Amino acid sequence: MxxxxxxxxxxxxxxxxxxxxxxxxxxxxxxxxxxxxxxxxxxxxxxxxxxxxxxxxxxxxxxxxxxxxxxxxxxxxxxxxxxxxxxxxxxxxxxxxxxxxxxxxxxxxxxxxxxxxxxxxxxxxxxxxxxxxxxxxxxxxxxxxxxxxxxxxxxxxxxxxxxxxxxxxxxxxxxxxxxxxxxxxxxxxxxxxxxxxxxxxKNTHADYRTIEPEITTFSWNSFSAKHFDLTKITLRSNADILFACLLLSLDSHPNTLDGLTIGQIIERLPLGTANICNPASFNYAMIALFGNQKGRDYIHFENSTLTEAFTKQANQSTRNMRFYIHHSSERAILNPKYLRI
Known part of the structure; x- marks a missing residue:
């Protein structure tokens, strides 16, 4: 019928x-x-x-x-x-x-x-x-x-x-x-x-919003950027995939590289980016992205203690999964190492 x-x-x-x-x-x-x-x-x-x-x-x-x-x-x-x-x-x-x-x-x-x-x-x-x-x-x-x-x-x-x-x-x-x-x-x-x-x-805050991921699938062999060198990303965990997606987003929608805040990075990398849809896995990857666990050097901060704080959170088993959200107003600087010269 x-x-x-x-x-x-x-x-x-x-x-x-x-x-x-x-x-x-x-x-x-x-x-x-x-x-x-x-x-x-x-x-x-x-x-x-x-x-x-x-x-x-x-x-x-x-x-x-x-x-x-x-x-x-x-x-x-x-x-x-x-x-x-x-x-x-x-x-x-x-x-x-x-x-x-x-x-x-x-x-x-x-x-x-x-x-x-x-x-x-x-x-x-x-x-x-x-x-x-x-x-x-x-x-x-x-x-x-x-x-x-x-x-x-x-x-x-x-x-x-x-x-x-x-x-x-x-x-x-x-x-x-x-x-x-x-x-x-x-x-x-x-x-x-x-x-x-x-x-x-009905019980959520009136301002509650979700963001559709810009990059929903990712393959190291399928993506390249005009202004960034993704080949310098040597690790292959979710945190590294998210950093690659951040560079791809900035490549498509440029921003002043020394003017990003953690909050602006969060907006570019919503849950579901690169098909990382499990909240626990995603939040852990975001925390690791901002620290130097396993030698990561993607982000620098004006507040020098933040890198150590993010690394500590990433390394401990009982971490605050919203740690990066609490620091959304902090200014983040991308490591110029990943810029194409």
């Missing part, structure tokens, strides 16, 4: 979304839902027989907002475990979309949570048929349809193929009406996810 929208409906929905886009995208948890793994999984899931338990666990962890994290809720862990255990049985038959949903509904103990996970797997295996959908996106669609007084706005979720088809029709009807060009798809998807889940931010 598809959702019918006339041209007036499409334009009205696009106008509503465009007017609210910045507000909700600015709170989207980019590091929990990086797009690059999904594109790779679509390629891999084209052959379901080849899917390993590790890939299933990773992809479903992404779906539940725990990419590179170990904070999955018990209900989510149960869904993932059930899918992994039953995957070999599932792939024995070329199930239709309806049969796939019925198969998993019989296997999963909590269908509301399970439906979202199965919908994600169906998107990975059949992206041409099913868009990326979950209950947050369905909720966003329903609320937007109510605002334009669409006749099907009062339809309740059935947790069946009907929901998936209606949402896919909605998404594909509205997407071309947005003005963001090649980013229409990703911005619409992120907006609907954030808008449908906006209640999650």
């Amino acid at each position: 598809s959702l019918t929208l006339n041209e007036k409906d499409k334009r009205s929905l696009a106008a509503l979304i465009q007017a609210r886009m910045e507000e909700h995208i600015s709170r989207f948890p980019f590091a929990r839902y990086p797009i690059e793994p999904v594109e790779e999984w679509k390629r891999i899931f084209y052959d379901p027989i080849s899917i390993t338990p590790t890939t299933l666990k990773q992809s479903l962890s992404w779906h539940f907002g725990s990419w590179q994290r170990k904070d999955l809720a018990l209900a989510h862990r149960k869904v993932i475990s059930t899918i992994v255990v039953n995957w070999s049985e599932y792939i024995k038959n070329p199930y239709s979309l309806t049969d796939s949903l019925q198969f998993w509904q019989q296997k999963l103990p909590n269908w509301k949570t399970g439906f979202n996970a199965v919908a994600f797997l169906l998107h990975l295996t059949r992206p041409d048929s099913i868009e990326l959908v979950d209950h947050h996106r369905l909720q966003a669609m329903t609320e937007l349809l109510k605002e334009i007084k669409h006749k099907e706005a009062e339809q309740t979720f059935s947790l069946t193929l009907t929901d998936l088809e209606c949402y896919s029709s909605f998404f594909r009807a509205v997407m071309p009406k947005l003005p963001f060009g090649l980013r229409n798809r990703i911005l619409l998807d992120r907006f609907l996810k954030a808008y449908g889940n906006r209640c999650a931010y």
